[in-house]
Each structure stands twice: as C-alpha cells, then as structure tokens.
Amino acid sequence: MTMTGLDSATRRVVGILQERRSLSRLLALALAVLVGFSVLSPDIFFSVVNFQTIAFTVPEIGLLSLAIMVAMLTGGIDLSIVSVANLTALTTATLFATFGGADATGGQAVLLTVLFVAMGLLVALLAGLFNGFLVAVVGVTPILATLGTMQLYNGLAIAWTGGEALYGMPEAFLAIGINTVALVPVSFVMFALIAAALAVLLNRSPLGTKLRLVGANPTAARFSGIHNRRVLLATYVVTGLLAGLAGVIIASRSASASPDYGASYLLLAIVVAVLGGTNPFGGFGTVLGVVLATVTLEMVSSGFNIMRLSPFEYTIAQGLILVAIMVLDAVHRRRRGRVARPPRPEDPAPSGVAKEEMREPG
Amino acid sequence: MNRWVNRLRGRNNEGVLALTILVVVTAMTLVNPDFFTVSTLFGILRNSLVETVFALGVLIVIISGGIDVSFPVIGIFAGYTTIVIAQGGGSDPGVLGALLVAVVIGSLLGLVNGGLIARFGLPTLIVTLGTQGVFRGVLLAYIGSKYIAELPASIAQLSTTDLFVVQQGPVAARLHVFVVPVVLLCLAVHWLLQRTMFGRGVYALGSDAESARRAGFPVARLQLAIYALVGLLAGIAGIAHVTLSRNANPYELAGTELDIIAAVVLGGASILGGRGSVLGTVLGVVLIAVIKNSLILMGVPGTWQRAAVGVLLVAGVSIQALGARRKAARRRAVELEEARA
Numbered sequence: 215m216t217m218t219g220l221d222s223a224t225r226r227v228v229g230i231l232q233e234r235r236s237l238s239r240l241l242a243l244a245l246a247v248l249v250g251f252s253v254l255s256p257d258i259f260f261s262v263v264n265f266q267t268i269a270f271t272v273p274e275i276g277l278l279s280l281a282i283m284v285a286m287l288t289g290g291i292d293l294s295i296v297s298v299a300n301l302t303a304l305t306t307a308t309l310f311a312t313f314g315g316a317d318a319t320g321g322q323a324v325l326l327t328v329l330f331v332a333m334g335l336l337v338a339l340l341a342g343l344f345n346g347f348l349v350a351v352v353g354v355t356p357i358l359a360t361l362g363t364m365q366l367y368n369g370l371a372i373a374w375t376g377g378e379a380l381y382g383m384p385e386a387f388l389a390i391g392i393n394t395v396a397l398v399p400v401s402f403v404m405f406a407l408i409a410a411a412l413a414v415l416l417n418r419s420p421l422g423t424k425l426r427l428v429g430a431n432p433t434a435a436r437f438s439g440i441h442n443r444r445v446l447l448a449t450y451v452v453t454g455l456l457a458g459l460a461g462v463i464i465a466s467r468s469a470s471a472s473p474d475y476g477a478s479y480l481l482l483a484i485v486v487a488v489l490g491g492t493n494p495f496g497g498f499g500t501v502l503g504v505v506l507a508t509v510t511l512e513m514v515s516s517g518f519n520i521m522r523l524s525p526f527e528y529t530i531a532q533g534l535i536l537v538a539i540m541v542l543d544a545v546h547r548r549r550r551g552r553v554a555r556p557p558r559p560e561d562p563a564p565s566g567v568a569k570e571e572m573r574e575p576g
Numbered sequence: 577m578n579r580w581v582n583r584l585r586g587r588n589n590e591g592v593l594a595l596t597i598l599v600v601v602t603a604m605t606l607v608n609p610d611f612f613t614v615s616t617l618f619g620i621l622r623n624s625l626v627e628t629v630f631a632l633g634v635l636i637v638i639i640s641g642g643i644d645v646s647f648p649v650i651g652i653f654a655g656y657t658t659i660v661i662a663q664g665g666g667s668d669p670g671v672l673g674a675l676l677v678a679v680v681i682g683s684l685l686g687l688v689n690g691g692l693i694a695r696f697g698l699p700t701l702i703v704t705l706g707t708q709g710v711f712r713g714v715l716l717a718y719i720g721s722k723y724i725a726e727l728p729a730s731i732a733q734l735s736t737t738d739l740f741v742v743q744q745g746p747v748a749a750r751l752h753v754f755v756v757p758v759v760l761l762c763l764a765v766h767w768l769l770q771r772t773m774f775g776r777g778v779y780a781l782g783s784d785a786e787s788a789r790r791a792g793f794p795v796a797r798l799q800l801a802i803y804a805l806v807g808l809l810a811g812i813a814g815i816a817h818v819t820l821s822r823n824a825n826p827y828e829l830a831g832t833e834l835d836i837i838a839a840v841v842l843g844g845a846s847i848l849g850g851r852g853s854v855l856g857t858v859l860g861v862v863l864i865a866v867i868k869n870s871l872i873l874m875g876v877p878g879t880w881q882r883a884a885v886g887v888l889l890v891a892g893v894s895i896q897a898l899g900a901r902r903k904a905a906r907r908r909a910v911e912l913e914e915a916r917a
Contacts, residue, residue, distance in 0.1 A: 527717050540706070541698070
C-alpha cells in the first residue's frame with residue numbers, strides 16, 4: 215500500500231474508499247453466507263435459536279480479534295492474548311474458590327462477582343503492561359516479546375493450577391455467559407458495548423489517532439511530537455484488557471477456568487482480524503470490520519455444523535477464506551498500482567510481517 | 577583481547593548460548609551427579625532430533641525475513657499420509673521409499689506456500705496461517721483422523737534401531753540411529769546457507785528485499801525455493817517423528833510451531849531477517865531441551881517447565897534487543913563524530 219507522493223487530501227479519499235471497499239465486500243460476504251445457509255437449511259439455520267447460539271459464541275472470539283486488531287494498528291501483534299484471557303479467568307475462579315464465593319447469593323454474590331472480575335482484569339492489565347514494557351521500553355519486536363510472554367503467562371497458569379481446570383463460580387457470575395435479555399445473550403450485549411467503546415476510543419480520541427499514526431509510520435509519528443513509547447505502552451494495555459474481558463466471558467460461559475482453554479483461538483483471532491480488513495503492517499483497521507468478520511465466520515461455523523460438515527472442513531473454509539481475501543486484495547492493489555504509475559515495475563513484495571515491524575524504539 | 581572476546585561470542589551470540597549450556601550442565605552436575613550421564617545426554621539428543629530438523633527449516637525462513645507457522649502441520653501431513661499410503665499399497669515401501677514419499681508431499685505443500693507468497697507478495701505469516709488451516713483440515717477430513725499403531729515393518733524396525741548402546745549397570749543408554757541423518761542435514765543446511773548462491777540470496781532477501789531485487793537476485797524464485805525447502809525439511813521431520821514415536825497420530829505436532837520458532841529465535845536468528853546460523857539454532861534447541869531436562873531432575877514439577885522456557889525466552893529476546901539498541905547508539909555516535917570532523 216504505497217501511498218507516498220500523494221497529498222493528504224487524496225490520501226484521505228483513498229483511505230475512505232479503501233475502508234468502504236473492504237467493509238462493503240465483507241458485508242456482501244456476510245449476506246451471502248447468511249442467505250446461502252438460510253436457503254440450504256431454512257428450518258434450522260434460519261431460526262431464533264440458531265442465531266442465539268451464534269450470538270453466544272461471537273463475544274469471546276470477537277474480543278480476542280479486536281485485541282489483535284488494536285495491536286496490528288500499530289504494526290505489531292499480540293500473541294499472548296489467549297494466555298492473558300486464561301490468566302484472568304483463573305484469577306477470578308481462584309478468588310471465588312478461596313473466598314467461598316460459590317455459595318454466595320443475592321447482593322453479596324453480585325458484589326463479589328464485580329470485585330473478583332475487577333481483580334481478574336487487573337491481572338490482564340498488568341500482563342498487558344509488561345508486554346508494553348518489553349515492546350516500548352526494552353525495544354523487543356512485538357511478535358517476539360509476546361511470543362515469550364505467551365509462554366510465560368501460560369506457563370504461570372499451568373504451574374498455578376497444575377494444569378487442571380477450576381470450577382465453582384456463583385450464579386451471579388455465570389449469568390454473564392448464560393443469561394439472555396430479550397433473547398439476546400448478556401455477553402453479546404457486553405460485547406457490543408465494549409466494541410462501541412473501543413470504536414470511540416480509536417476514532418474519537420487522541421490516542422486512537424496517535425495509534426494509527428505510529429502504525430502507519432513510526433518515524434514520522436515521532437517527528438510529529440508523538441511519544442511513541444507511551445502510545446505503544448497504551449496499545450498493549452488495551453489489548454491485555456480486551457483479552458481479559460474475553461477471559462471473563464469464556465469463564466462464565468464454560469463455568470470453568472483452565473490454562474489450556476482456547477488454544478486454537480489465537481490463530482483464529484488473527485484470521486478474523488485480517489478478514490475484517492485490518493492491515494497487518496499497521497495504520498489501518500476498523501472495529502466494525504472485525505465485528506462483521508467475527509459474525510461471518512461464526513455463521514459459517516454454525517452453517518457447516520448444521521450441514522453436518524466436519525469441524526475439519528470448517529478449518530479448511532477458514533484458511534481458504536483468509537487466503538482468498540488476501541489474494542483478491544493483492545490482485546486489486548497491483549492492478550490499481552499499474553494504472554496509477556505505469557513506468558515502475560511491480561510493487562516490491564513485502565517479504566513478511568516481521569520486516570515491516572522494524573521500527574525505531576521510542 | 578577484545579577481538580578474541582568477540583570471536584568467541586560469535587556473530588549470533590553462539591558463544592553466549594554455549595556458555596549458558598555449559599553453566600547449566602555444570603550446575604546440574606554439582607547439584608545432582610546423576611545428571612551427568614551418557615543416558616541423560618542420549619535422552620536429550622533423542623528428544624531434540626525432530627525439533628532440530630523443523631528448526632532448520634524455520635531458520636531458513638526467518639533469515640529470509642519471513643515466518644512460517646504451517647511447518648508442523650506439513651510435517652504430520654507428510655508423515656501420516658506416507659503411512660496411510662504404505663498401508664493402502666499393501667507392500668512395505670521400505671525406509672527410503674517412505675522417506676521419498678514424505679519428502680515429495682512436504683515439498684509440494686511447501687510449494688503452495690511459496691507460490692502464494694512469491695506470486696502475490698502476501699505477508700508470510702498470514703499466508704501460512706491460512707494454508708495451515710487448509711492442510712490440517714484436508715488431513716483430518718479426507719486422509720484420516722484415526723490413530724495408526726501398526727507401522728510398516730521396515731519403519732517399525734527402524735524405530736528401534738540404535739546407533740550404539742552403552743551399558744551402565746542395569747540401564748542401557750541408547751543413541752538412536754537418526755542422530756546421523758540429523759547431523760548430516762545440519763551440515764547440509766549450513767553449507768547451503770554459507771557456501772551457495774542460494775544461501776547468499778536468503779540472507780540478502782532477509783536484509784532488504786528491494787536491495788536483493790536490485791542486486792539481481794530472482795526474489796520470487798528464491799521465495800518459492802525457500803518455502804519448498806521448508807516443506808521438504810518438514811516432511812523429513814514428520815516421518816522421523818512418526819518413526820520415533822512408533823505410531824502415526826494425525827493430531828500431533830500441530831500447535832508446536834511457536835515453540836520451535838522460539839528455539840530458533842533464542843539461537844540468535846533475527847526475526848527481522850538477515851541474521852542467523854545453523855550452529856546457533858542447534859544450540860537454541862539443545863538449551864531448551866537441557867533446561868527442561870534439568871528441571872525434571874531438580875525435582876521441579878513438570879508444570880513449571882513452560883514458565884521456565886517463557887522466562888528464558890523473554891530474557892533472551894530482551895538481551896538481544898538491548899544489545900541491538902546499544903550498537904545502534906554507538907553507530908550514531910560515531911557518525912556524529914565523523915560528521916563533525
């Protein structure tokens with residue numbers, strides 16, 4: 215996506231077009247999936263119960279994917295999200311187990327739930343802060359820093375529990391993952407609120423603008439007076455918190471906390487983020503895109519289930535969708551590039567995400 | 577004096593790694609004399625064999641500035657499919673026949689990665705994430721999802737073939753014959769990276785893709801070759817894994833990709849590309865194996881292993897990052913001085 219040489223107005227128009235294009239394409243895909251499966255299975259797929267089931271599965275994947283998207287905005291990545299989610303779930307579960315919260319009822323249970331969830335989120339915040347410290351202060355490449363902390367956090371969780379799952383949480387806590395309000399799952403309402411808050415943070419706050427700028431061009435951001443370090447630190451605190459929230463929802467939905475939960479979620483979250491139009495090299499990504507991508511993939515998963523296709527075939531579909539979207543993007547970009555400036559040879563191929571993550575620290 | 581220190585440290589901190597291994601081994605021997613035995617050594621070697629072969633492939637990709645997360649799936653795809661084909665054919669393909677089939681399957685899957693990356697210039701992490709899902713899905717949905725306990729006779733026989741056996745009182749320390757091909761592979765990859773045009777191309781591509789292109793390296797063809805080679809190595813690792821574990825389980829290996837990348841990074845390969853060595857990679861793999869082994873012998877519960885490896889990795893990458901930063905600062909200071917002069 216080389217846009218050097220364009221003035222800022224043109225760049226903005228291109229940006230909006232790009233945003234619209236990826237969003238509208240995603241919307242078309244979502245509709246195609248919805249209509250396709252509804253026609254194939256009008257009774258089972260196109261039913262309130264099924265949409266409710268889908269709505270129950272969206273929040274945890276959605277929050278983890280949003281975390282990846284935020285990290286990718288700055289040109290980084292956070293591989294530790296699933297470990298952080300489990301660490302949060304374990305903290306909350308352990309507190310309930312230690313202080314006998316499982317038997318609590320009424321107001322006391324609600325109070326304990328709020329308190330213990332807050333403690334869990336505090337752990338997520340600290341975990342994110344440590345990631346941010348490694349990336350922003352020590353200057354470790356994000357993919358490496360979080361590769362290490364992923365092992366570290368997961369290792370701590372395994373050592374803490376001996377690898378076993380924890381149970382015993384009160385109804386008040388489980389309500390988050392099980393109850394519905396007017397047919398809509400509580401967790402889905404929470405997810406929608408968190409996504410909206412994140413969209414405001416990214417689009418309407420100075421931090422959001424800075425985050426994007428640091429991702430688009432760290433050197434330019436630094437010379438414009440942005441404290442890259444602080445922005446990166448904040449980025450990983452946000453991804454940690456989002457992962458922690460996912461952990462709370464996972465624990466309340468499965469009524470347990472385990473160090474090994476959701477091992478396949480990390481890669482899925484990256485797939486969703488990229489499918490949602492996030493540029494892995496930084497600078498571009500939308501909350502709406504990621505939410506749409508999550509819903510689409512969960513619809514495909516549910517549709518495959520109903521069509522009695524194996525979960526392995528769903529894995530194939532996931533991979534094919536991801537590769538197809540990337541290839542379409544590349545072909546489109548190349549064609550546009552050729553029209554815009556014919557004399558130059560084809561765009562230099564980015565040889566890897568890692569390369570683009572090279573940035574001057576601070 | 578300084579030059580000697582630098583020489584010993586190695587270009588990718590190989591010396592530091594070797595020293596760390598030495599310190600750990602010495603400390604462990606002092607704490608627990610049982611550690612320093614031939615059987616511990618052979619055990620560590622045996623446990624590192626498959627990982628080393630995978631790591632060689634990862635090393636090549638990382639030097640070229642890319643990243644591949646599909647190699648364990650390619651490995652088990654090749655290993656498992658080979659056994660399925662052998663059973664379907666009815667006749668025993670023999671060890672070389674099986675190896676050939678696994679290598680062909682691995683290379684073909686690697687070519688798919690390479691094709692997508694080279695033809696469309698896609699980010700390597702995303703492509704291999706996608707193909708990993710496709711490969712694993714195809715394996716489990718269409719080739720087989722059953723555990724196979726009965727290997728063809730020739731492979732079963734190879735599983736229990738030792739290079740030599742050292743009798744130590746009641747216990748026999750066995751060194752598996754696979755050590756020989758793995759050492760040869762390490763030497764071959766070292767030669768490929770250090771002594772051939774292909775190797776130069778891999779380093780050039782990782783240092784700066786655009787410069788490599790302008791210097792005349794056929795970047796697309798290089799990328800194709802790199803990912804095919806990773807597939808080939810993964811195929812070998814896959815059939816080796818099946819042989820060593822004496823069964824074929826299509827659910828295994830998937831999910832180990834980040835652990836192996838961690839070992840390669842610990843071995844001094846730069847995730848930004850352009851840097852890394854076979855020696856460092858082997859030391860990285862061995863260091864992790866030694867530490868895991870020591871923890872068990874020290875009576876640390878197995879549950880702490882992952883955390884320990886995590887600490888090691890975080891410390892390793894932090895030290896590398898701080899070192900790189902110091903070097904950059906020194907370079908800036910020199911440039912400033914030259915500008916003044």
